[in-house]
Amino acid sequence: MSLLRRSSPSLTADRINVSFEFFPPKSGDMETQLFESVSRLAPFNPDFVSVTYGAGGSTKQPTLNTVRRIHEETTLSTAAHLTCVDASRDDVDAVVREFWSAGVRHFVALRGDPSGGIGTRFKPHQDGYANAAELVAGLKAFADFEISVSAYPEKHPESPDFMTDIDMLKRKVDNGATRAITQFFFDNDSYERYVERVRRAGIYVPIVPGILPIHNFKQVSRFAGMCGASIPGWLAERFDGLDDDPQTRSLVAAALAADQVMDLVERGVHDFHFYTMNRAQLVYAICHLLGLRRRGHAADEAQVAAA
Numbered sequence: 001m002s003l004l005r006r007s008s009p010s011l012t013a014d015r016i017n018v019s020f021e022f023f024p025p026k027s028g029d030m031e032t033q034l035f036e037s038v039s040r041l042a043p044f045n046p047d048f049v050s051v052t053y054g055a056g057g058s059t060k061q062p063t064l065n066t067v068r069r070i071h072e073e074t075t076l077s078t079a080a081h082l083t084c085v086d087a088s089r090d091d092v093d094a095v096v097r098e099f100w101s102a103g104v105r106h107f108v109a110l111r112g113d114p115s116g117g118i119g120t121r122f123k124p125h126q127d128g129y130a131n132a133a134e135l136v137a138g139l140k141a142f143a144d145f146e147i148s149v150s151a152y153p154e155k156h157p158e159s160p161d162f163m164t165d166i167d168m169l170k171r172k173v174d175n176g177a178t179r180a181i182t183q184f185f186f187d188n189d190s191y192e193r194y195v196e197r198v199r200r201a202g203i204y205v206p207i208v209p210g211i212l213p214i215h216n217f218k219q220v221s222r223f224a225g226m227c228g229a230s231i232p233g234w235l236a237e238r239f240d241g242l243d244d245d246p247q248t249r250s251l252v253a254a255a256l257a258a259d260q261v262m263d264l265v266e267r268g269v270h271d272f273h274f275y276t277m278n279r280a281q282l283v284y285a286i287c288h289l290l291g292l293r294r295r296g297h298a299a300d301e302a303q304v305a306a307a
Contacts, residue, residue, distance in 0.1 A: 013291030016261070017271045018044060019208075022278055023052040024062030030278070034066070037280035042076055043294035044287050047271070050108050050148075053081035060095060068102045079148065080104045082139075083112030084129035089138065092129060096142055106146040109135045109177070133171035140176035149173075151180035151207055153194040157228035162194075166201050173205050180205055181273045183227060184212035186235050188263050209264055212275045213282040214239070214253040254282055258289035 020041055025031035038049065049070060053063045063080060070078045080099050084092055099107070111132040129135040132149055139145050149172045152165060159165035169180060180203075185191055195207050214220050217239040224231050238256060242249040261272055274283050 013293070015265055015270050016290055016292065017047050018287065018292070019047045019271070019273045020049045020283065021052065021273060021275050022049060022066070024054075024059045024066045025278070026062070034278045035069070037276060037278050038070060038074070038076075040280040040284055041276070041287075042074060044292050046076065048077040048079050048106060050079040050081060050273075053083055053110075053112075060098075064098060064102060067099065067104060071103045077106065078104065079106035079108050079146075081108040081110060082135065083110050084132075084135045085112035086128075088127040089129060090127070092135070093138065093142065096139065100143065105143075106148070107139055108148045108150075108181070109139060109172075110150055111135070131168070133168060133175050136172050136177050137175040145176075146179075147177045148179040148181050148208075149177040151182045151194070151198070152228070153182050153185045153191045154228055154230060157226075162197060166197055166203070169198065170201055170203050173203050178205055179208060181208045182210045183229055184210045184224075184275060185229055186232055186260070187230060188260060188267065190230070191264070192267060206271055208271045208273050209261075209269060210273050210275060211257055211261060211286075213257045213277075213286060215250075215277060215279065215282060217249070218243070250282060250285075254285040254289060257282070257286045261286070261290055 022034055022038065025034045041049075051063050051066045051070070053059055067078050067080050070076055082092070082095065082099075087095075096107075109132055129138055136147055136149065139147055149169070151169055152159075155162050155165040156168075159168070173180075182191065182194075191209055198207060212220065217236070221231050221236075223229075235256070238252055239249065242252065264272070274286070276283050
């Protein structure tokens with residue numbers, strides 16, 4: 001169904017909660033872009049914003065610096081990603097203490113990609129957490145954190161079947177996870193079937209759709225192939241011939257993502273997590289199409305922009 005034939009965006013907006021994901025910057029220019037994005041998106045009043053964390057703590061300090069700055073300069077609720085790749089339990093626990101001191105009370109707990117890259121075999125550190133379920137338990141032993149974890153509507157590429165995959169999600173929830181955020185997907189039927197499987201397994205935490213606006217279709221296609229997310233044929237057709245037309249590509253991407261979210265709202269979904277890629281323009285346009293308006297955090301916007 002077309003976006004134009006759906007319910008009024010102003011009515012839809014009352015049923016939508018959003019959160020945004022960012023990654024730590026690698027340069028001064030990237031830091032400027034990141035905080036311009038935070039500034040522009042903050043007035044949409046997200047439930048939280050999250051900051052990613054590199055394998056083996058490779059971005060520990062940039063992640064910590066980014067989280068601390070958002071925490072200190074805005075009133076946004078900030079979650080820190082945390083992985084257990086190539087790290088002992090003591091190393092991970094030390095990082096948790098640093099984030100605690102910075103005011104973090106919400107983690108996105110992930111096993112993390114293998115140190116050899118996506119597609120290689122994951123080898124737990126001999127003294128480390130073996131998986132995300134163990135990491136969640138370790139975080140809960142430290143404090144009563146809010147903990148989000150990952151979920152895979154088309155199953156994790158390393159899982160032999162959905163039963164194994166959902167069993168891991170159940171272990172994470174049993175150990176204290178309070179929310180699951182999905183890998184990006186473009187087929188809402190796949191998401192709905194996945195949620196049905198999850199509920200039948202006795203898992204009742206929110207399964208929040210991860211929405212990826214498409215800035216570059218070829219890059220998204222390559223990444224989807226590595227992480228097990230499918231690209232529907234109709235989606236490829238929408239971007240056909242737009243490789244050298246970024247303006248039209250952005251218009252198409254915003255409309256498609258808004259259409260995906262509105263379809264999910266009609267299916268009873270209310271919470272959405274946007275993978276921003278540290279770029280505000282597309283996510284801002286999508287939120288506007290959904291009927292969201294700048295509704296708070298004006299002081300945050302001015303403060304971050306002036307920093």
